[in-house]
Amino acid sequence: PAALAVAAVDLGATSGRVMLGVIEGGRIELVPAHRFENHLRDVDGHLSWDIDALWAEVQQGLRAAHAGAVERGLAGLSSIGIDSWAVDYGVVGPDAPGESDSPEPGSGEILGEVIAYRDHRTDGVADSFAEQLSRERQYELTGIAQQPFNTLYQLLADDRTPSLPVGSTLLMVPDLLGYLLTGQRRTEVTNASSTGMLSVAEHDWSEEILTAAGVDRNLLAPLIEPGERLGTVRPQLARELGIGEVPVVAVGSHDTASAVLAVPAPQDAFPIAYISSGTWSLIGLELPSAVPSSAALEAGFTSEGGIDGTFRFLKNVAGMWLVSESIRQWEEGGARVDLGDLLAAAALMPANRFRIDPTDPAFLAPGRMADRVTLAARPLEGEDERPRTPAQLVRCILESLAETYRDELHTACRLARLPLPERLHVVGGGSQNALLNQLTADALGLEVVAGPVEATALGNVALQARSLGAAPPQEGSLRDLVRTSVQLETFSPSSTPAPPASA
Numbered sequence: 001p002a003a004l005a006v007a008a009v010d011l012g013a014t015s016g017r018v019m020l021g022v023i024e025g026g027r028i029e030l031v032p033a034h035r036f037e038n039h040l041r042d043v044d045g046h047l048s049w050d051i052d053a054l055w056a057e058v059q060q061g062l063r064a065a066h067a068g069a070v071e072r073g074l075a076g077l078s079s080i081g082i083d084s085w086a087v088d089y090g091v092v093g094p095d096a097p098g099e100s101d102s103p104e105p106g107s108g109e110i111l112g113e114v115i116a117y118r119d120h121r122t123d124g125v126a127d128s129f130a131e132q133l134s135r136e137r138q139y140e141l142t143g144i145a146q147q148p149f150n151t152l153y154q155l156l157a158d159d160r161t162p163s164l165p166v167g168s169t170l171l172m173v174p175d176l177l178g179y180l181l182t183g184q185r186r187t188e189v190t191n192a193s194s195t196g197m198l199s200v201a202e203h204d205w206s207e208e209i210l211t212a213a214g215v216d217r218n219l220l221a222p223l224i225e226p227g228e229r230l231g232t233v234r235p236q237l238a239r240e241l242g243i244g245e246v247p248v249v250a251v252g253s254h255d256t257a258s259a260v261l262a263v264p265a266p267q268d269a270f271p272i273a274y275i276s277s278g279t280w281s282l283i284g285l286e287l288p289s290a291v292p293s294s295a296a297l298e299a300g301f302t303s304e305g306g307i308d309g310t311f312r313f314l315k316n317v318a319g320m321w322l323v324s325e326s327i328r329q330w331e332e333g334g335a336r337v338d339l340g341d342l343l344a345a346a347a348l349m350p351a352n353r354f355r356i357d358p359t360d361p362a363f364l365a366p367g368r369m370a371d372r373v374t375l376a377a378r379p380l381e382g383e384d385e386r387p388r389t390p391a392q393l394v395r396c397i398l399e400s401l402a403e404t405y406r407d408e409l410h411t412a413c414r415l416a417r418l419p420l421p422e423r424l425h426v427v428g429g430g431s432q433n434a435l436l437n438q439l440t441a442d443a444l445g446l447e448v449v450a451g452p453v454e455a456t457a458l459g460n461v462a463l464q465a466r467s468l469g470a471a472p473p474q475e476g477s478l479r480d481l482v483r484t485s486v487q488l489e490t491f492s493p494s495s496t497p498a499p500p501a502s503a
């Protein structure tokens with residue numbers, strides 16, 4: 001079969017990219033078309049995303065991806081898929097009347113800011129909502145961990161909702177961009193799962209939660225499954241971008257869903273253990289069903305809906321955010337920091353001096369992270385010691401992450417009543433951190449398989465390939481497609497691990 005070109009739009013909390021994915025001969029080749037930065041900014045006292053800037057970058061990226069396809073002798077893009085971080089949303093107003101007086105799809109305005117999940121507006125909201133609907137009942141319905149930033153709690157804290165015009169729709173960030181491209185208002189289910197408003201049993205918005213929260217169902221969009229076609233690029237926009245009326249396919253639009261689809265595990269591996277390592281470290285297992293037990297609720301585990309009816313039973317651990325936010329502080333103080341140099345220096349630091357708890361919600365908000373981590377660091381020996389240099393601080397962060405991975409993976413297996421798997425896959429940008437991979441292998445006494453770095457974009461492309469009929473229908477075979485397309489690195493444990501903290 002002839003080669004196909006698709007575009008994967010993948011937005012992360014600190015950077016975004018549009019990748020050209022070329023599917024040919026049972027392999028995917030990923031070609032970066034456009035990369036850009038993403039920042040939180042303060043608007044009227046709320047941390048917000050610059051959605052207009054992101055939209056401009058996405059359009060530029062799609063032009064570049066199309067050009068890249070044409071340069072390779074291909075006709076252009078066969079489809080587009082979009083993913084981003086979960087839980088955040090924007091609201092689009094009603095479509096304005098077009099030429100024939102009927103509403104013109106895609107003409108609705110984005111009303112107000114897209115406020116970011118690290119904003120303080122949700123402080124205390126989950127606790128007060130638990131008085132309306134108990135934590136246990138919410139968990140039973142959704143399987144979703146009650147993190148302060150869940151869309152449900154953001155909506156409850158959103159004072160703009162009562163004044164929205166009739167016909168407004170809440171759309172998650174990838175769906176919002178999908179709307180701008182196609183004019184279609186739909187919410188993709190893997191991301192809908194992250195809202196804390198999706199019923200696992202009904203695979204639809206939970207009436208019980210919406211009623212308890214006073215959320216108007218008309219504000220929510222109908223769901224769309226990953227792999228389904230959302231629509232095609234609006235004719236006028238297609239002309240502006242010079243890319244044709246390309247289909248937009250719903251992928252696992254929650255970035256972690258796409259990343260876990262691209263975990264390069266063999267077909268028969270079960271359970272698959274992974275860390276999707278980026279701004280967050282999402283550590284857990286892929287399972288055929290949710291684990292909504294009270295022990296799982298207690299342990300802070302979530303069962304997020306994945307692709308093909310799978311669940312990601314995982315824990316959110318602050319990941320490279322701790323490092324990137326610390327670097328931001330040092331750079332604001334005038335230092336110039338190279339991540340590679342910093343990690344090399346951290347590798348030379350004495351081991352096991354300090355620890356922090358990377359699951360502490362105190363690290364959620366941005367700002368002065370190096371100071372906050374320094375203050376939180378407990379010396380393993382000596383009373384008043386604190387990390388004194390960036391290298392020491394980073395060593396403390398990485399060792400703490402590795403130990404937390406050990407504890408949380410053991411907990412996941414205990415809660416799911418499964419044995420510890422033979423290996424742990426680390427995918428995403430953080431999988432390039434060789435020091436962290438080795439510390440993780442050592443802490444767990446397990447083989448760590450690192451890569452692919454661009455797991456999210458690969459998962460995004462792989463699902464588009466299947467939707468176009470260019471890949472077989474089973475999930476496992478998409479993993480085969482990914483595995484034949486990437487280089488992996490294995491880290492073997494170099495010492496006997498200490499037992500997990502919970503043992």
Ligand code: LRH
Pocket residue numbers: 012013084085086087117254255256278279280282316
């Ligand atoms: C990672 C991620 C994660 C969510 C968080 C809000 O980018 O999507 O899965 O918990 O962002």
